[in-house]
Amino acid sequence: MTDKREYTDDYPDKTLYIPGPTEVRxxxxxxxxxxxxxxxxxxxxxxxxxxxxxxxxxxxxxxxxxxxxxxxxxxxxxxxxxxxxxxxxxxxxxxxxxxxxxxxxxxxxxxxxxxxxxxxxxxxxxxxxxxxxxxxxxxxxxxxxxxxxxxxxxxxxxxxxxxxxxxxxxxxxxxxxxxxxxxxxxxxxxxxxxxxxxxxxxxxxxxxxxxxxxxxxxxxxxxxxxxxxxxxxxxxxxxxxxxxxxxxxxxxxxxxxxxxxxxxxxEEGHDARDERHREMAEYTREWAHEYFDLFPEEGYESRTVSCIENTQGIDVAGTIEAVSEEYDMVFSNGYGSALGEKTFRIGHMGEHDVESIKELTDAIEDAAGL
The missing domain is CATH 3.40.640.10 (Type I PLP-dependent aspartate aminotransferase-like (Major domain))
Structure with a gap:
């Protein structure tokens, strides 16, 4: 049986770059x-x-x-x-x-x-x-x-x-x-x-x-x-x-x-919102190709969640923890036991923009020593 862990309401705010939930105005x-x-x-x-x-x-x-x-x-x-x-x-x-x-x-x-x-x-x-x-x-x-x-x-x-x-x-x-x-x-x-x-x-x-x-x-x-x-x-x-x-x-x-x-x-409009997400995805892909690689088949990459192949063998869990502790940002490991350390995922959706995604990738570079 799972032990009770009391909710204390004094947790530090973390900026979310996971596949959801995401940041809310x-x-x-x-x-x-x-x-x-x-x-x-x-x-x-x-x-x-x-x-x-x-x-x-x-x-x-x-x-x-x-x-x-x-x-x-x-x-x-x-x-x-x-x-x-x-x-x-x-x-x-x-x-x-x-x-x-x-x-x-x-x-x-x-x-x-x-x-x-x-x-x-x-x-x-x-x-x-x-x-x-x-x-x-x-x-x-x-x-x-x-x-x-x-x-x-x-x-x-x-x-x-x-x-x-x-x-x-x-x-x-x-x-x-x-x-x-x-x-x-x-x-x-x-x-x-x-x-x-x-x-x-x-x-x-x-x-x-x-x-x-x-x-x-x-x-x-x-x-x-x-x-x-x-x-x-x-x-x-x-x-x-x-x-x-x-x-x-x-x-x-x-x-x-x-x-x-x-x-x-x-107010933003569907087309403009689509373009903003396209720009975030393109930036993240370029960054991934510079330091790692992308997991999905070429030409079929997501507009909202990048799954990045860990070709450098970084400690994914350790990097996630370091970025969370030092920068108050949270991104995601790979899905399940099969992809947990082999990939990691960045959610670039909702109210994020290229500048906020760049803040995360800068933090990952620093924490992983890239």
Whole structure:
């Protein structure tokens, strides 16, 4: 049994460069400290309709948007429940895409995997070949847009174009560590479901999950005999249409933070936010090539999380500790036991910019003696 470790509230502030949560603006944190109000009051309708419609505007989508109190994993699970009757093709190239396969299997679905080595990206032509040659009629294809365990950015736009050629198969995208920092034209590329968590590139406190749902996807679920209760598309979207609220009690303080941060994001603009993330990623890659190497397949590097191969054999854990103690900055080791010391990861997402990322890389150089 784990021993109790008392929370003392006297911890030093650390600047976060991990794959999430990330840094949050001070006024966004302050927005949570408002008097509580009821989730069935008009004030809640004003709040929830604001964040939903602002999200649609920011993402430039005509599809439905659902915001629920949850981790993004909720929509990973509910998308499978809502859309897959029996068969699903899961593309895997890292830990979080493998989690999709695990989730689908636990839900009793028949799962086929299109597998790639960690560090490789999913290829659209392989998806097409699998869908064309398989005797199985798949209800859905899943893909992780940004595999933060390996720093791979999968070409979901091209994969979505392929899946669109198979009208009875729905395309489900996990964009937990990408959406809001890496632009994707959701409506143009036939992405039926795409979901994220707000503590990543949205740069908000954890606690909310966002899902964008296409009209055909909604209709598909309506025609099913069963679907997720909490994350059901019909239940959440119909309740919003009737009441302008969530069907269950939400984390109101986090939604207040969401409202404030989404105004910042709209002011910056989706294109400008995408460009800022592109600049951070390019700087980090150049730095990695100067001192180390990049782990992901060339041409498929993440816009929001760089996974750097430890070619110099530095003490990753020791360097992380030194940077934390000396500079009050935190970055991440490699994912799991397989990559823990072989790689390390820098999250360049949310409200960071090139200058703040440079502060971290300077600190790593000093701590590792580069």
């Amino acid at each position: 001070e006024d966004v944190i302050e927005a949570m400290a408002q008097p509580m109000f009821g989730h069935r009051m008009d004030r809640m309708t004003d709040l929830y309709t604001t964040i939903v419609e602002d999200t649609k505007e920011f993402l430039d989508t005509d599809n439905e948007v659902v915001v629920l109190t949850a981790s993004g994993t909720e929509f990973m699970e509910s998308s499978i429940l809502n859309l897959v009757d029996e068969n699903v093709l899961v593309t895997t190239c890292g830990s979080f895409s493998e989690r999709q396969a695990d989730v689908a299997e636990r839900l009793g679905k028949s799962v086929d995997t299109l597998e790639y080595e960690w560090g490789e990206a999913v290829k659209p032509e392989d998806v097409r070949e699998t869908l064309e040659e398989s005797d199985t009629e798949y209800d859905g294809v899943t893909c992780v847009m940004n595999e933060s365990s390996t720093g791979v950015r999968n070409p979901i736009e091209e994969i979505g174009d392929v899946v669109s050629e198979f009208p009875d198969t729905y395309f489900i995208v996990d964009a937990v560590s990408a959406l809001g920092g890496d632009y994707v034209d959701i409506d143009r590329h036939g992405i039926d479901v795409i979901f994220t968590s707000v503590q990543k590139a949205f740069a908000m406190p954890p606690g909310l999950a966002v899902c964008v749902v296409g009209d055909e996807t909604y209709e598909r679920e309506v025609g099913k005999d069963s679907a997720s209760w909490y994350g059901g598309f019909q239940r959440t979207i119909d309740y919003y249409d009737r009441k302008g609220q969530t069907h269950s009690t939400p984390a109101i303080p986090v939604m207040l933070a969401y409202r404030k941060q989404m105004k910042h994001m709209l």
